[in-house]
Amino acid sequence: MSTASPVISAVEALGPTAFEKAIAEGSQYDSPAWAVEFALMASAAAGQSASAATSSPLTPREKEVAALVAEGMSNRQIASALDLSPRTVDRHIEHILAKLGFRSRARVAAWWVANHHPSGTIP
Structure with missing residues (x-):
């Protein structure tokens, strides 16, 4: 190839x-x-349909984490920004990946931008 x-x-x-x-x-x-x-x-x-944004399977905290993933933050940076432990952020990431059926943070970021960011692009 x-x-x-x-x-x-x-x-x-x-x-x-x-x-x-x-x-x-x-x-x-x-x-x-x-x-x-x-x-x-x-x-x-x-x-994906526009209704996916309104019927997101993520909890409000998982949405916060996904938004920060889309901004390119590491788990440690997310933990610091949200005043959480790094392990808690790890678990949120695991849940987000499982709920959305993704295997990478990049896919989470692309999903977030396409479904939740007003401009459809990363700020």
């Missing part, structure tokens, strides 16, 4: 204009590959 296939998939999923925007937003991260992955995840998350 060629290394260009994720890029082609992202362009096909988003369209050229949205792809360029996602790459520009993703360029703030260390890896261009992450920008492409983010674009693909954002596209998949955007495909």
